[in-house]
Amino acid sequence: MENKKENDEKPPFFSSWSRIYMVVLGFLGLLIILFYWLTLAVR
């Protein structure tokens, strides 16, 4: 029960953990696109 409560504990931002994970994945995707653009732009 205590563990269930801990797992359900909300993060300080974005109201749920799955949203935080999506933000992190989105940021990773953005970085990869940005890096690829940089690779092509200055080649």
Added chain:
Amino acid sequence: MSSLDWLVLSSTLIFIVSYGVWRTRGSKDISGYLKGDNTMKWGTVGLSVMATQASAITFLSTPGQAYESGMDFVQNYFGLPLALIIVAAVFIPIFYRLKVYTAYEYLENRFDHRTRILGALLFLVQRGLAAGITIYAPAIVLSTMLGWNLTFTILVVGILVIIYTVSGGTRAVSLTQKYQMGVIMLGMVIAFILILQKMPEGVGLGSMVSLAGNMGKMEVVDFSLDFSKRYTFWSGITGGLFLALSYFGTDQSQVSRYIGASSITESRMGLMFNAIFKIPMQFFILLTGVMVFMFYQFEKPPVFFKQVAMEQGLSGPYAEEMRAANEAHDQNFILKKEALEQLLQARASEDPVAMAEARDLVDQRLAEHKAIRTEVKDLLVKTDDRIEVKDSDYVFLTFVLNYLPAGFIGLLLAVILSAAMSSTSSELNALASTSMVDFYKRWFYPDASPKHYLTVSKLLTAGWGVLAITFALLAYMAENLIEMVNIVGSLFYGTILGIFIVGFFIKYIRGIAVFWAALLAEALVITLHFLTVYEIFVLSYLWYNVIGCALVIVFGFIFQFLKTEKQLS
């Protein structure tokens, strides 16, 4: 080094160590000493996790690596955010529910004592070796370049770390790492700004990045499916994922950083902090290396950055050839600089024909430069085959010592020593936790008093510290020791991760099956490594992690199936 540099360096280190000792005195039991009484907030956890991973060699080697081969190393970290999400979502709740001190306690809970011993033992061997190298690697570079006594450098770094890690345990490690990361980031940002200020008049960051791209140094992402290439998008996102999952989820030096947080939320947030900031930080360090490369296109670099080896070559039997190569290098520098200035002018005039011509010329000069460096390295090996011809670790420090103003050199040396101390302190703390909890308390004295465990934990921390120093002092005797330790790490990580993956996700497989599966998988990974060493085929070491992990799962299924069939019959 000026007296101002010495003042900055010594006061930074002494302040961090004294503050760490003073703020974290008075642990009463191993809960406080090994887990910090679960009081840490996510900011501290996040910086502590980051500081543990960033060793001194990160700040010496990474800019040098970018100088040599560009930005592609950043792809190695693409799997890291995915791994941290898996650790946050799956590993952390289980570690908290079981209230473990070490990751290997979980293995006994899920499988049996054999698997716990196997996991803990693999960690102690691998991390025990690595702790010595964490101290030795920067010490050898600093002593070679600054003329510091190697033994003295190793002893100072080692003893300072032992003082605060023994005194304050895990809280001292985390607290000091916060300030060490502050010094590291401040130092690197200042170095980057100073490099840009030293570029030729009227050439800004944008032009330099663009020129670096023209010179092949800005290949950040490579989507090619070439398995022999060390860093591609695919090896980073898969091999990097498995490596990071194993490191953050099963290596006690990282696990102890986040299980000391005050709650699951603080622990997870600390990891998410790293999932966001680690790649930009690595990109920034690599970009610093690329900017040092660009700086040396306009200021003459040494033909070989390890000056001691160069002097040896110039006084050896091939001195004449070395001098000729040095003169060719000087001539090449002038021609290369002219070609680059021609390229800059062509870019300014936006003339595509002139730009193509100038780029061809730059490529030609770069190829000549590479050939001269290869010749110098060959001559050095002919002079003395014990000379290490990889000089990339010396690139950044050569720039710092020759071009940064007084005071900033001390700050950058504080960056390197802070990084060495931060990762070593985590390692000592984790080694002590594992030997105390998984061996001493589990097998020898399960019912001793809290005071007894605390005293033994401190003695174990000091003992591992002395062992790390001893190993660092003996490291010069083994030629390829650093490489060996790195290989040992990547050989074991996949297998350890496989055990944990089976534990978390595959309930069907039980203790005896996973134990034998792990031993067989490890034997096959080692065989694979030797096939690579003897060039029977080529495979990047990142793939060992994927293969080791997959083999444990496959063999685990087979052994469990055979065992179940046998029982049924």
